[in-house]
Amino acid sequence: xxxxxxxxxxxxxxxxxxxxxxxxxxxxxxxxxxxxxxxxxxxxxxxxxxxxxxxxxxxxxxxxxxxxxxxxxxxxxxxxxxxxxxxxxxxxxxxxxxxxxxxxxxxxxxxxxxxxxxxxxxxxxxxxxxxxxxxxxxxxxxxxxxxxxxxxxxxxxxxxxxxxxxxxxxxxxxxxxxxxxxxxxxxxxxxxxxxxxxxxxxxxxxxxxxxxxxxxxxxxxxxxxxxxxxxxxxxxxxxxxxxxxxxxxxxxxxxxxxxxx
Amino acid sequence: xxxxxxxxxxxxxxxxxxxxxxxxxxxxxxxxxxxxxxxxxxxxxxxxxxxxxxxxxxxxxxxxxxxxxxxxxxxxxxxxxxxxxxxxxxxxxxxxxxxxxxxxxxxxxxxxxxxxxxxxxxxxxxxxxxxxxxxxxxxxxxxxxxxxxxxxxxxxxxxxxxxxxxxxxxxxxxxxxxxxxxxxxxxxxxxxxxxxxxxxxxxxxxxxxxxxxxxxxxxxxxxxxxxxxxxxxxxxxxxxxxxxxxxxxxxxxxxxxxxxxxxxxxxxxxxxxxxxxxxxxxxxxxxxxxxxxxxxxxxxxxxxxxxxxxxxxxxxxxxxxxxxxxxxxxxxxxxxxxxxxxxxxxxxxxxxxxxxxxxxxxxxxxxxxxxxxxxxxxxxxxxxxxxxxxxxxxxxxxxxx
Ligand SMILES: Cc1cc2nc3c(=O)[nH]c(=O)nc-3n(C[C@H](O)[C@H](O)[C@H](O)COP(=O)(O)OP(=O)(O)OC[C@H]3O[C@@H](n4cnc5c(N)ncnc54)[C@H](O)[C@@H]3O)c2cc1C
Ligand SMILES: Nc1ncnc2c1ncn2[C@@H]1O[C@H](COP(=O)(O)O)[C@@H](O)[C@H]1O
Numbered sequence: 001x002x003x004x005x006x007x008x009x010x011x012x013x014x015x016x017x018x019x020x021x022x023x024x025x026x027x028x029x030x031x032x033x034x035x036x037x038x039x040x041x042x043x044x045x046x047x048x049x050x051x052x053x054x055x056x057x058x059x060x061x062x063x064x065x066x067x068x069x070x071x072x073x074x075x076x077x078x079x080x081x082x083x084x085x086x087x088x089x090x091x092x093x094x095x096x097x098x099x100x101x102x103x104x105x106x107x108x109x110x111x112x113x114x115x116x117x118x119x120x121x122x123x124x125x126x127x128x129x130x131x132x133x134x135x136x137x138x139x140x141x142x143x144x145x146x147x148x149x150x151x152x153x154x155x156x157x158x159x160x161x162x163x164x165x166x167x168x169x170x171x172x173x174x175x176x177x178x179x180x181x182x183x184x185x186x187x188x189x190x191x192x193x194x195x196x197x198x199x200x201x202x203x204x205x206x207x208x209x210x211x212x213x214x215x216x217x218x219x220x221x222x223x224x225x226x227x228x229x230x231x232x233x234x235x236x237x238x239x240x241x242x243x244x245x246x247x248x249x250x251x252x253x254x255x256x257x258x259x260x261x
Numbered sequence: 262x263x264x265x266x267x268x269x270x271x272x273x274x275x276x277x278x279x280x281x282x283x284x285x286x287x288x289x290x291x292x293x294x295x296x297x298x299x300x301x302x303x304x305x306x307x308x309x310x311x312x313x314x315x316x317x318x319x320x321x322x323x324x325x326x327x328x329x330x331x332x333x334x335x336x337x338x339x340x341x342x343x344x345x346x347x348x349x350x351x352x353x354x355x356x357x358x359x360x361x362x363x364x365x366x367x368x369x370x371x372x373x374x375x376x377x378x379x380x381x382x383x384x385x386x387x388x389x390x391x392x393x394x395x396x397x398x399x400x401x402x403x404x405x406x407x408x409x410x411x412x413x414x415x416x417x418x419x420x421x422x423x424x425x426x427x428x429x430x431x432x433x434x435x436x437x438x439x440x441x442x443x444x445x446x447x448x449x450x451x452x453x454x455x456x457x458x459x460x461x462x463x464x465x466x467x468x469x470x471x472x473x474x475x476x477x478x479x480x481x482x483x484x485x486x487x488x489x490x491x492x493x494x495x496x497x498x499x500x501x502x503x504x505x506x507x508x509x510x511x512x513x514x515x516x517x518x519x520x521x522x523x524x525x526x527x528x529x530x531x532x533x534x535x536x537x538x539x540x541x542x543x544x545x546x547x548x549x550x551x552x553x554x555x556x557x558x559x560x561x562x563x564x565x566x567x568x569x570x571x572x573x574x575x576x577x578x579x580x581x582x583x584x585x586x587x588x589x590x591x592x593x594x595x596x597x598x599x600x601x602x603x604x605x606x607x608x609x610x611x612x613x614x615x616x617x618x619x620x621x622x623x624x625x626x627x628x629x630x631x632x633x634x635x636x637x638x639x640x641x642x643x644x645x646x647x648x649x650x651x652x653x654x655x656x657x658x659x660x661x662x
Contacts (some may be wrong), residue, residue, distance in 0.1 A: 011281055011282055011283070063297060063298070063300070064297070065297070065298075090299075090300060090301045091300070091301030091302070091303070091316065093448065094439070094449065095442070095443065095446070095447070095448060095449075098443055121473070122281060122472060123451075123471070124451065124452065124470075124471070124473075124593070125439075125449075125451040125452075126435050126439070126451065127439035127442070127443075127449055127451060128439075129439075130407070130436060130437075130439040130440040130443070131439050131440065131442070131443035133440070134411070134440045134443040134444055135443060139407075139408060139523040139524045140407065140440070140524075141407075141524060142407075142432075142435070142436040143432060143436065156527065160432065161432045161433070161529070162431050162432045162433070163344060163531050163532070164529065164530045164531040164532035165529075165530055165532065166526055166527075166528070166529045166530070167526070167527040167528045167529075167530070168524055168525065168526055168527060169524065169525045169527055170523065170524045170525075171523050174523075181587075217301070218301055218316065221448070222446075222447050222448030222482050222484070222485040223448035223449075223450060223480050223481065223482050224303065224480065224481055224482075224483060225302065225303040225304060225306075225307050225478050225479070225480055226307060226466070226479050226480070226481050227307045227478070227479035228279055228304045228307045228308050228471070228476050228477065228478045228479070229308075229476065229477050229479075230475075230476060230477070231470070231474065231476070231477050231612075231615075233619070233637045233638050235637060236640060237636055237637075237639050237640065237641075237642050238640065238641055238642070239641075239642045239643075239644070240641055240642065240643050241644075244645060244649045244650060244653050245653060247643050247645055247650060248650065248653045248654045248657050249657070250641075251625065251641065251643065251654065252654070252657050252658065252661070254623075254625075254641055255569075255602070258601065258602060258623060260545060260569055260570070260571075260601075260602055
């Protein structure tokens with residue numbers, strides 16, 4: 001089974017905190033990592049390959065330095081990596097991203113299964129996976145927490161819902177987005193780390209994937225950010241002071257006024 | 262392309278703070294943008310008060326000009342979510358907001374219901390402000406299916422052309438709507454917490470937390486239609502019911518032979534009956550954080566919740582450490598709650614937690630660190646040790662019974 005895993009490089013701040021006075025972000029030591037949910041997609045791909053044969057390819061769309069994320073993925077045992085990179089891709093919203101990634105997948109051709117993370121932690125949209133599946137005209141299942149079986153080109157999966165879970169049969173080729181419950185990612189092996197350093201990585205630009213420029217990046221995006229601001233916090237705090245008993249009495253008094261307790 | 266006008270730059274640094282990729286630095290009190298790091302996300306352009314930063318598309322054409330005739334699109338739609346024939350609570354919450362948006366634009370509000378045998382619930386939507394309900398009623402539509410629902414929605418949206426389409430940011434909404442928006446080649450904003458109409462351009466202003474709630478971003482979809490958004494459950498208020506309101510119910514014919522559906526639902530298993538399941542709708546929530554240290558100590562939280570008739574919640578560490586199941590988690594990657602009373606016990610108030618609970622009406626915070634950010638959103642603050650406060654509080658409440 002040939003598996004294509006889409007990963008995104010995201011900024012990761014070890015300690016993301018708001019400065020209580022200035023309300024600005026304190027971001028010490030920001031580094032780039034593979035979107036955590038995509039790590040589960042990589043791991044699931046590797047497990048399927050180990051049990052059923054085939055190969056795992058990772059693909060990402062991003063600036064040249066996104067190559068680091070691909071090498072990182074290779075060090076876990078992924079076979080091949082492709083970087084979709086072109087100035088024309090920059091500024092893409094999920095509509096333009098799913099267009100670009102779908103063309104990347106088509107250009108690779110040879111896949112039975114596409115895996116994505118449930119969402120990227122920078123944008124938190126979770127829109128790219130379903131969008132890509134629609135563009136490739138393949139079925140998709142989101143929030144997959146378990147692949148139960150693969151028989152005759154049909155996969156039986158469990159997907160998390162708000163009120164429990166569903167068991168779904170989906171024929172291949174298909175796209176799944178995975179949640180962290182699906183597995184426990186491995187650590188990279190030394191051998192794969194060495195290989196990852198040396199392996200050549202294909203870089204595809206807009207022309208390589210046959211993209212229409214007007215549908216890429218900023219030009220191809222339907223949405224625009226018009227404003228960003230710090231969340232406003234209404235502060236009408238009343239401290240309940242005193243000894244433990246006094247504090248508890250004060251609280252019980254407030255709760256009774258709210259008609260609870 | 263990102264353009265920078267040093268003349269206009271005052272060196273205030275707001276772009277530096279907001280940039281998610283750290284692509285901007287201040288050098289000699291002027292912003293310096295590293296174009297290799299820049300992802301053209303537009304945060305700095307939006308944050309810059311003096312207009313020193315502008316982002317332009319490489320082609321000079323109007324950004325994202327889609328050639329769509331916007332004037333053909335009219336009306337606000339809500340995609341109703343149902344489970345086993347019952348409307349999800351978020352549908353009613355969206356109706357209040359949807360009515361407000363429709364009134365501002367002076368257009369009708371419609372609801373789309375895909376399901377089976379839901380006539381009573383469909384009729385009741387009138388009372389919540391719907392002018393029209395588009396009702397797809399067929400046994401094949403009883404259970405949610407991404408492909409089938411996508412096909413149906415794309416067809417009726419293309420036929421009736423609403424200008425705005427809203428849905429709950431639930432598991433179903435966040436799975437279904439991205440596919441619909443892509444098929445319609447339009448924009449979609451996930452997980453909105455505020456919706457308004459821009460009075461000048463009549464555009465939908467869609468505001469959502471970004472970067473884990475550290476900043477809020479307002480997003481528009483100027484040149485594509487419909488403008489689509491999923492909205493977080495429990496941030497909008499359910500409207501008052503007006504039982505006499507008139508409403509037209511339009512039955513949409515459904516021909517099962519038209520659709521070729523590849524995914525099949527084998528079974529749907531409901532989990533978490535009991536307290537956890539009630540969490541999103543609870544009037545009172547008592548939540549515990551890392552300070553609880555183990556699952557036994559959560560009995561304190563359970564006892565207090567029991568005495569107050571509320572539900573139990575948790576921040577992420579108790580869930581990650583497996584003291585509590587995931588369904589209790591409140592926050593960005595858990596549930597959003599909006600109870601009348603929220604009691605946070607030993608929770609520091611990280612932004613990712615706050616986005617899930619800060620619209621609660623009254624917030625009580627108990628924490629031994631007076632500078633914990635939870636106090637910034639709290640109504641009543643108790644600086645103290647939960648292992649002293651909670652047993653004393655429980656004792657007092659028991660005495661009062
Ligand atoms: C992508 C992402 C998503 C996330 N999603 C969520 C989410 O959905 N929900 C969520 O909650 N978090 C989420 N987090 C984690 C979040 O950043 C915080 O780490 C988390 O909320 C902290 O939980 P806490 O307040 O319980 O623990 P801490 O931050 O460790 O706070 C514990 C608090 O307890 C106080 N305390 C300790 N002992 C006592 C005592 N005896 N009496 C009184 N007070 C005491 C301390 O002063 C401290 O303020 C997410 C993080 C990331 C990066
Ligand atoms: N630029 C990208 N390159 C590769 N994969 C991506 C990219 N953006 C999103 N994805 C994939 O889509 C998933 C959901 O992302 P999002 O819709 O941005 O939350 C991620 O977990 C990735 O698997």
